[in-house]
Amino acid sequence: MSPAPDPDVPAPGGPEPPDPGQVRRWRKYLAEERTEARIYRLLAARSAGREREILHQIAEGEQRHVEHWARLLGPHAGTEARPSLYSRLLTFLAAHFGSVFVLALLQRAEGRSPYEKERDASDAMAADEAVHEEIIRALATEGRNRLSGNFRAAVFGANDGLVSNLALVMGVGATGTAPAMVLFAGIAGLLAGALSMGAGEYVSVRSQRELLDASRPTQVTLHVAPNLDLDANELVLIYRARGMSEEAAEHRAAERLGFFDCDCDPSRSFRDPVEDRTEPRERPNVALGTDLGAAASSFCFFASGALVPILPYLVGLTGATAMVVALVLVGFALLVTGALVGLLSGASPWKRGLRQLGIGYGAALATYALGLLFNTSVG
Incomplete structure (x- = not known):
């Protein structure tokens, strides 16, 4: 009686066994596809109606990819690779939040699929990933439209508060003025800017709505x-x-x-x-948001952003120490708000965050240099 064939030894004339590099790569793909399928199921569980159905169907597509890599791995599929940190983060976010930000992150993940250049992936799999990116883009766009009114006013209000008050504090602080005067200037800048932003946002959104009403x-x-x-x-x-x-x-x-x-x-x-023949119906423009909502968001978030540069002075820090701490706090906040804007726009959050950081620090450096020209402590 002949012995049973070894599954790791190919039959004569059969396909070549995978090399260790292929096995590692396939295991990585298998882990990522299993994780993505789970993410889509988690998002579907937190959704309803048409969106739930679409997300379930995408999860089924990812499951087909799982079966492809498991079939190629054969007996090697028993040892699973660990999914990437990015995928684990998405799993956590999908399980606990399930918001448009998760969809935006998934859109970027689908857009970075390696299958187009992977010779062991089928053409259908590469096509699936491209289509999945567009599906997620469409779903994320609906969420972006719901957020783009008041959220736009909030994010840009916070950014304006961070940048303008940091520049003000750095400029006044560089003149050698007493810390109490720097704090007073920061508080005055906070109130003046918040009131101006709130009023401007109200007038802007109200005017746009009036223009739409006049055109109906x-x-x-x-x-x-x-x-x-x-x-x-x-x-x-x-x-x-x-x-x-x-x-x-x-x-x-x-x-x-x-x-x-x-x-x-x-x-x-x-x-x-x-x-x-029916009466004209009210057609709210989701992208605009409400005038009062946009004004309130702009006021509150400008004030919250403008508060950050003066926090060191509020806790008693002075001089260069206060300015350095303000720079660090504002820098972190600019990175966060820039990353959020990048996520919503489908762009790289890191690039958008660094861009916001460069703009904020550039403004602060310019006013700091101007303050040094009028330094009252010299002579």
Whole structure:
């Protein structure tokens, strides 16, 4: 009786056994795919409706990739590799938060898939990862739109507070002024900037809403149509001004004047007349947010950002020590807010954070140099 074949020894004429490098790489891919499938299931559990269904289907796609690597590994699949720190972080965030930020991080992870250059991955797997990135981009965009109004005012308000008050404190501090005066200047800058930002944000959002309201069509044609001069039918001009072709505008005017009982030309690309006969509905623009909400967010977050540079003075630090501590605190805050903006925009959080840090420190250096020119302690 012949002995059973060894699974690690290929049959004559069979495929070559994987080398140690391949085994390590495949185990890494297997661990990452299992983790990604779990992340999508966790996100699906915290979602509802259409989004839940989509996330479950993506998890099924990741499971197909798991089966691919497990099949290639064969008996070597028993020893699992440890997923990356990034994947473990995403798992934690998905289990406890499940927000748009997790989707934004997943979008970047899917965009960095190595399968396009991996000869052991199928073309279908590379295509799956590209499609997954676009699916997650679409889901994340919905969340970004929900946040982009008040959140935009909050993040940029905080950044403005951090940068402007740090520059103010550094400039005043460099003149050799007493610490109490530096603190007073910082508090004055906090209040003045927060009030200015809140008022400006309110006026900005309110003005945009008023412009949208002024551009929305009214229902005047329902009331004045019976009294129009049929030989000089200016009703047609209304619809042409709204972008309809001449033929479509004449057809709609005929409906308004009672010559047609229904919209009998389905090929025309404008709204159904039944919808026009309803009262104009309020159409909130999600991207704008509310005027009061944006103003309050801008005020509070500017104030919270502007508070950071004066914290060292509030706890009794003075001179160069206070300024160095302020620089460190503001630098950390700028990195965080810049990273958040990067996540929401789908860009690299590190690059956005470093960009914010460079802008903030650049402004502080400029005002510090100006303060040295007026240093009151010299002479």
